Amino acid sequence: MNRERQLELLRLLEEDGRRTAEQIARLMAVPVAEVEETIATLEREKVIVNYPALINWELVDDHPYVTAMIDVKVTPKRDVGFDEVADRICRFPEVQAVYLMSGVSYDLSVVLEGKTMREVATFVSQKLATLDSVVSTATHFILKRYKHDGIQFEDRDEDRRMVVTP
Known part of the structure; x- marks a missing residue:
């Protein structure tokens, strides 16, 4: 083909x-x-890596997880750059994704899932921030997903504006 x-x-x-x-x-x-x-x-050839299902967890009862995006500023190491610390972060089971970023004030973007905000905060303070090369972190909690991987979660086809007539 x-x-x-x-x-x-x-x-x-x-x-x-x-x-x-x-x-x-x-x-x-x-x-x-x-x-x-x-x-x-x-x-x-690992072009196709996996076939995941995309779940709207907000509609699943008894799924109390929170998702956080963590900006991580890193001091790169000679000969390995950011790869070594990114690899260590990837090994944590709570970590869903790790991205090397450009054009921003941080180096890595980490997507993390935890049962509570406190659990995420504990992960950041005790596991992530203590890694060699990690200079600083900033945590952002996802409050609502509107679109993920090109899929919109809610149909917004209907016009919800109030009809105003003179």
Whole structure:
């Protein structure tokens, strides 16, 4: 499969990871075997990493977790830069994501999940801030998700404005 067709396949999977090879083959008008072979190759090459479900946890009862985004200022180490401290942060099970940032006053952005704000604060003060190379942190709690990974959580199709007539 050529590169353009691979990109189309990847977009279809990203849009809905539950699509079968048969469905994708129909949408792309290619043989099923070609789709299966391409997917297997992309998985082997780690282009396709996983097939996660996107859950709106706000609608799930008894899920008291809070999500925080933590800005981390780091002193990079010679020969490894930010990679070593980022790798150490990635090993904590509470950590959902770690990103190297540019154009901002911090170096790493860490997404963390905890049961309470206090649990997140304890993680930051006892585990994250104590790592070598970590200079400072700033924690931001996510209050509501409107859109994540290109998916909008609430349908806003209806017009909720009050009708005003003269």
